[in-house]
Amino acid sequence: MQRLRVRYAKRGRLRFTSHRDISRAVERAVRRAGIPVAYSAGFSPHPKISYAGAAPTGVASEAEYLELGVTTPCVPDEVKSGLDRSLPPGLDVLDVVEAGPGGLADRLEVSDWEVRLPGADRELAQVAAEKFLAASTVDVERLTKKGPRRFDAREAVLRLVVSEGTDRTAAQVHGRPCVILRMVVRHMTPAVRPDDVLTGLRLVADFAPPVPPEVTRLAQGPLDASTGALADPLDLDRDTTRGGEAGPAGEHVAG
Amino acid sequence: MPVESIFHRLEALLPKVQKPIQYVGGELNSTVKDWDSADVRWALMYPDAYEVGLPNQGVAILYEILNELPGTLAERTYAVWPDLEALMRAEGVPQFTVDAHRPVRAFDVLGVSFSTELGYTNMLTALDLAGIPLTAADRGDDDPIVLAGGHAAFNPEPIADFLDAAVLGDGEQIAIAISEVVREWKAEGRPGGRDELLMRLAESGGVYVPKFYDVDYHPDGRIKRVAPNRTDVPWRVHKHTVMDLDEWPYPKKPLVPLAETVHERFSVEIFRGCTRGCRFCQAGMITRPVRERSITTIGAMVENGVKESGFNEVGLLSLSSADHSEIGEVAKGLADRYEGTNTSLSLPSTRVDAFNIDLANEFSRNGRRSGLTFAPEGGSERMRKVINKMVTEEDLIRTVTTAYSQGWRQVKLYFMCGLPTEQDEDVLGIADLAKKVIKAGREITGSRDIRCTVSIGGFVPKPHTPFQWAAQADHETVDRRLKALRDSLRGDKQYGKAIGFRYHDGRPSIVEGLLSRGDRRVGAVIRAVWESGGRFDGWSEHFSYERWMAAAEQAGVDVDWYTTREREENEVLPWDHLDAGLDREWLWQDWQEALSGGEVEDCRWTPCYDCGVCPTMGTEIQIGPTGRKLLPLTVV
Numbered sequence: 001m002q003r004l005r006v007r008y009a010k011r012g013r014l015r016f017t018s019h020r021d022i023s024r025a026v027e028r029a030v031r032r033a034g035i036p037v038a039y040s041a042g043f044s045p046h047p048k049i050s051y052a053g054a055a056p057t058g059v060a061s062e063a064e065y066l067e068l069g070v071t072t073p074c075v076p077d078e079v080k081s082g083l084d085r086s087l088p089p090g091l092d093v094l095d096v097v098e099a100g101p102g103g104l105a106d107r108l109e110v111s112d113w114e115v116r117l118p119g120a121d122r123e124l125a126q127v128a129a130e131k132f133l134a135a136s137t138v139d140v141e142r143l144t145k146k147g148p149r150r151f152d153a154r155e156a157v158l159r160l161v162v163s164e165g166t167d168r169t170a171a172q173v174h175g176r177p178c179v180i181l182r183m184v185v186r187h188m189t190p191a192v193r194p195d196d197v198l199t200g201l202r203l204v205a206d207f208a209p210p211v212p213p214e215v216t217r218l219a220q221g222p223l224d225a226s227t228g229a230l231a232d233p234l235d236l237d238r239d240t241t242r243g244g245e246a247g248p249a250g251e252h253v254a255g
Numbered sequence: 256m257p258v259e260s261i262f263h264r265l266e267a268l269l270p271k272v273q274k275p276i277q278y279v280g281g282e283l284n285s286t287v288k289d290w291d292s293a294d295v296r297w298a299l300m301y302p303d304a305y306e307v308g309l310p311n312q313g314v315a316i317l318y319e320i321l322n323e324l325p326g327t328l329a330e331r332t333y334a335v336w337p338d339l340e341a342l343m344r345a346e347g348v349p350q351f352t353v354d355a356h357r358p359v360r361a362f363d364v365l366g367v368s369f370s371t372e373l374g375y376t377n378m379l380t381a382l383d384l385a386g387i388p389l390t391a392a393d394r395g396d397d398d399p400i401v402l403a404g405g406h407a408a409f410n411p412e413p414i415a416d417f418l419d420a421a422v423l424g425d426g427e428q429i430a431i432a433i434s435e436v437v438r439e440w441k442a443e444g445r446p447g448g449r450d451e452l453l454m455r456l457a458e459s460g461g462v463y464v465p466k467f468y469d470v471d472y473h474p475d476g477r478i479k480r481v482a483p484n485r486t487d488v489p490w491r492v493h494k495h496t497v498m499d500l501d502e503w504p505y506p507k508k509p510l511v512p513l514a515e516t517v518h519e520r521f522s523v524e525i526f527r528g529c530t531r532g533c534r535f536c537q538a539g540m541i542t543r544p545v546r547e548r549s550i551t552t553i554g555a556m557v558e559n560g561v562k563e564s565g566f567n568e569v570g571l572l573s574l575s576s577a578d579h580s581e582i583g584e585v586a587k588g589l590a591d592r593y594e595g596t597n598t599s600l601s602l603p604s605t606r607v608d609a610f611n612i613d614l615a616n617e618f619s620r621n622g623r624r625s626g627l628t629f630a631p632e633g634g635s636e637r638m639r640k641v642i643n644k645m646v647t648e649e650d651l652i653r654t655v656t657t658a659y660s661q662g663w664r665q666v667k668l669y670f671m672c673g674l675p676t677e678q679d680e681d682v683l684g685i686a687d688l689a690k691k692v693i694k695a696g697r698e699i700t701g702s703r704d705i706r707c708t709v710s711i712g713g714f715v716p717k718p719h720t721p722f723q724w725a726a727q728a729d730h731e732t733v734d735r736r737l738k739a740l741r742d743s744l745r746g747d748k749q750y751g752k753a754i755g756f757r758y759h760d761g762r763p764s765i766v767e768g769l770l771s772r773g774d775r776r777v778g779a780v781i782r783a784v785w786e787s788g789g790r791f792d793g794w795s796e797h798f799s800y801e802r803w804m805a806a807a808e809q810a811g812v813d814v815d816w817y818t819t820r821e822r823e824e825n826e827v828l829p830w831d832h833l834d835a836g837l838d839r840e841w842l843w844q845d846w847q848e849a850l851s852g853g854e855v856e857d858c859r860w861t862p863c864y865d866c867g868v869c870p871t872m873g874t875e876i877q878i879g880p881t882g883r884k885l886l887p888l889t890v891v
Contacts, residue, residue: 013262014513016275021513028283028511028565045597058270086565088283088513212270 001038001048003099004068004079005234014090015060015216022091023051026066029086035079038069052105053220056193061217062094063111065233067104100240107233108187110158111220113194115181116165117209125162125179128207133160138200142190149190153200156192158228159184179209184230186223258290261348262356268342276514277305278339280353283511284563286322286329287355293328294441295434297321298352298362298399300381302374303793305333305353309510310518312572313368313405316505317426327434330354330362334377335384337790337797343384350385359385363437365399366430369407372770373793375414379785382417389782391419391466396448402433402462409494409541410718410830413773413781415465419453422462423833424494424541425527427503429461454487463492463833470775470829476816478774478827493834494541496874500527500548504556509564520568520601521560525553525585529574530876532855532864533632534643534845535671537717538574541835543868545859546877550581550588554885557589561598569593570601577606577614578859580879586617588885594620607631607646612658624662629654630669634685640852641676643845648688652695655707659696665706666692672736673714673728673764676850682736685709686743690750708755709744711737713764717771719835721845723828726821727768733761762800766792768818769807774829777817779810836874838867 010017017025027047030037039045048069055061068079076096084093117125132138138154161182185192194215201207221233262279269275290296299318301308308314314331321329330352335343343349349358359365359381367378382389387398394401403411403421411421422429433456440452447454456462467488471479483490497503509521526547529539548556557569569589571582579585582602589600600618607629615627631646633639639646655666670685689709696705713733716722737758744754769777783806784792791797807814822828824843831839841864845855858864859878869875 013266013279013281016269016279017513018274018276020515021276024515024519025511025513027567030565031567032562032565039597047597058275088281088511090281211267 001069001071002073004070004074004076005097005099005104005237006066006068006079006083006093007095007234008064008066008087009060009062009092009094010055010064011060011062011090011092014088016058017091018057019051019054022054022064023049025087025091029083029091030068032086033079033082035068035074035082036071038071053108053111053187055217059194059215059217063217063219063221065104065108065220067099095234097234097237100237102236104233107222107236108220110184110186110223110230112218112230113181113183113185114216114218115183115194115198116178116214116216117181118176118178118211118214120179120207120209122162122164122179124205124207125181125201128201128205129160129162129181131204132157132197132200135204138204140196140199140203142196142199144190151190151192151196153192153196156186156188157183157197158186158223160197187220258357258361260356261351261358264346264348265343265351265356268339268346268348271342272339273336274514277333278335278353279513280356282309282513283565284508285331285354285510286318288322288328290328290355290357293326295327295364295438296362297327297329297364297366297430297434298332298359299329300332300359300365300367300378301334302367302369302377302381303334304336304791305512305514306516307793308333309512309514309516310522311368311370312506312522312524313370313426315510316503317366317368317430318510319505319508320427320503321430321434324431324434326438330357332359332381334374334381334791340380340384340790350381360387360398362399363441364402364433366402366404369403369405371793372407372413372767373798374407375770375781376785376789376792378414379417379782380790390416392416394419394449396445398449400437400449400452400456406538406541407771409537409833409835410771410773411463411465411833412775412829413770413777415775416778417781418465419449420456420462420464422495423492423835425497426495427497427505429495432459433462454485457488460489460493461495464488465775468832476813478829480827481829481832491832491834493872494836496544496546496836496872497527498546498874498877500524500546500877501552504548504552507556507559507563509560509566511564511566518570519566520570521557521564521566522570522572523553523556523560524548524573525571525576525579525582526573526878529578530858531575531578532643532845532857534641534721534849535632535674535714535717536574537720540720540837540866542574543836543866544874544876545578547579547879549879549881549883550585550885551881551883553585554588554592558592567597568599568601570603572603575606576602577611581881582614583610584884586614590617590620592885603628607651607654609654609657612654612661612663615658615663616661624664626665626667627658627663628667628669631688632669632671633674633681634670634683634688635681637852638674638677638681638684640854641849642671642674643849643855645854648691651688652691655692656695656699659705660699664704665708666696667708667710668692670709670711671714672711672740672758673733673761675716675722675725677728677736679736679739682740683743685711686740686747689744689754690747693750693753703753706753706755708757709740711740711756711758713759713761715764715768715771718828718830719837719842721842721849723772723842724822724824724826724846727765727818728761729815729819730761730765733764737761759795763795763798765814765818766798766800766803769803769812769814772829773817776810776812780807780812783809834871836866836868836872838865838871841866
């Protein structure tokens with residue numbers, strides 16, 4: 001069984017899709033596109049599609065990943081265009097590669113987030129970010145399905161930079177000015193999400209944006225320890241498959 | 256003048272609500288037309304949550320047909336949940352369409368499709384959020400025409416004050432005709448304003464405009480007369496019937512939602528109408544005559560629909576799908592075509608006979624034989640005669656045991672409680688039947704691994720049926736019988752554990768009864784309920800019986816008079832001026848037959864029994880067999 005790794009974006013109004021919504025949409029798109037997806041055995045067969053690190057409902061993303069098993073070998077570029085055409089606009093396929101060795105999920109070590117805060121005060125944001133970074137731990141509380149959970153939001157944050165820009169969603173044409181937070185956050189358990197960092201900013205400096213933030217995941221992938229930069233997690237697959245060294249089908253277990 | 260999208264204002268609210276995806280639109284196969292490209296603009300509303308409204312066939316079909324029409328656009332709007340409603344009120348965001356997020360008040364027509372009366376309060380919420388006056392009389396030339404359709408529109412009297420117009424029957428052709436009337440009137444510069452537009456619609460005889468009819472009452476409260484208050488308005492308004500379903504093969508481009516909805520499948524209506532003559536069934540009465548879609552059109556629609564949607568389930572819809580004259584061929588053809596493709600087929604049918612099991616077997620070729628549903632509706636043979644559901648106990652047990660013997664593990668049986676002439680023992684008969692079914696099933700399979708679920712709905716007498724004169728059972732009686740039935744099932748040591756029991760308490764049926772057979776005076780109750788916070792009455796977690804009763808008292812409406820009172824033959828019923836094609840005398844005779852236990856055959860197969868639809872409507876039964884096969888399989 002050939003496995004394909006897909007990078008896709010959820011943009012604009014489709015950021016309000018939940019993970020379940022996306023998985024239904026992808027299943028249908030795969031069928032419409034005629035991609036020979038493999039099915040699990042048993043009474044109620046399910047298509048072999050697995051997701052790695054899905055962004056929360058309401059958060060846009062330029063870097064979501066899924067892995068797809070197919071029964072007959074496919075050309076990744078054809079899957080890319082076919083799947084993209086079959087998905088609703090706003091769920092856009094950006095990259096498809098044949099899976100090389102190693103699990104995909106293991107490579108998704110950090111995320112690069114952009115958080116737009118329309119109407120927020122730049123100075124206050126700057127002060128809050130500095131205080132947050134200066135702290136050794138910032139304990140925040142989040143309501144999970146199992147009740148409130150307390151954890152440190154500071155350790156996972158590798159980078160936090162404040163800048164300015166415009167609020168894109170209000171209208172593509174004339175955006176209002178807004179504060180932009182860029183944060184590189186390590187994936188840990190429990191996961192530290194951008195809203196946890198915002199909670200942290202409120203706790204350390206009483207910084208509270210006036211309207212809900214607009215959050216976009218720009219990238220996720222392995223962290224290059226020497227440069228501190230974020231690498232493309234599919235590069236490893238490209239390297240192996242380009243050299244014609246793809247492992248035998250079915251050898252790898254998805255992460 | 257372009258109408259702006261309110262999306263940016265809505266967007267700020269969405270992070271704060273449950274399931275925001277339901278409000279953003281963008282479904283596959285949805286259509287957004289340029290506002291200025293159209294001169295007739297429809298907002299189509301299904302007055303329930305998106306998850307229920309999106310799969311609705313009626314709205315989907317009209318949406319597609321109207322958008323195909325040059326110069327016409329249609330967008331969809333649904334009831335918003337109370338969490339978003341509160342935010343919209345706080346921020347002044349109006350009721351919007353999900354397609355282009357345009358404010359509903361900017362449209363020419365707001366068409367509301369009522370499958371059930373329990374959507375009435377949701378319509379009021381939408382009107383109010385849209386900034387459209389709730390009462391039709393208060394609306395001005397800038398407000399849309401508020402138009403009701405769907406089965407509940409066959410008695411729109413309880414919401415007459417809130418409606419500008421209502422349409423009975425199939426919507427395809429009349430929606431186009433209404434568009435043309437609106438287009439012409441607008442092109443002429445809207446002569447005579449709103450009133451003249453409504454007059455033009457009313458004159459046709461195909462659109463009911465409540466305000467052109469006056470209702471007079473007797474001192475005792477019964478209706479004395481319903482009469483037009485203008486010349487040129489017909490005394491009776493007729494229903495619409497699409498005769499050739501092959502000419503209307505919609506949906507062609509099925510809407511595929513991102514949000515989860517109640518039916519995740521591509522549905523094809525395989526016929527409209529039903530002539531089985533079940534006396535409780537409003538749908539069967541008002542959709543006559545039977546009009547089949549041909550096997551070849553069904554095959555083409557399924558193939559196209561699966562390809563366009565990517566759904567992995569196909570539903571063949573109708574009021575009694577196993578009755579299609581070529582259903583065997585359809586089932587086999589589709590099962591052959593989709594064998595090994597992970598596309599499943601479903602046939603919601605409730606016929607109690609062996610043929611139904613053959614069909615179910617065909618549809619479950621590679622899958623699990625999990626559950627099969629039959630609807631005997633009445634617990635005793637006497638009761639089934641009263642409702643004209645001609646199934647003997649012997650038939651039923653034979654059918655169910657056949658299902659068990661062919662590998663089906665679970666059988667669901669549908670019944671009603673509160674039927675006319677019903678006695679306690681009729682309901683207790685359901686328990687006997689269920690026990691016999693399990694006993695026979697265990698004998699034939701030699702296994703104890705079989706189950707039967709008894710599911711009970713409360714009977715509500717409906718307009719345009721032989722039971723329209725009947726007294727509805729009070730909820731105390733219904734609850735008492737259901738409790739006795741439950742005790743009889745649960746207390747049975749031998750079979751009790753193999754029998755599941757699902758039912759609701761009898762009180763919601765009383766409210767449904769009030770709305771089903773209500774007249775214009777009931778409108779005040781609906782408004783009072785809405786004003787005191789009534790929303791989503793079809794949802795048990797939102798429904799409040801106490802709120803309805805308090806509102807009725809406040810409005811001076813005697814609920815019992817509308818529900819548990821039996822009507823006399825010559826009483827003017829609130830919907831008598833609305834013509835579903837059924838001969839009133841025939842309905843009365845059938846009601847009398849019911850009381851004396853007489854039966855009526857199905858006119859699909861036997862000679863006409865004179866219900867009156869075909870002669871008065873100029874229609875006739877359209878059935879096969881055509882003798883043709885499904886189109887050859889196209890290799891995907």
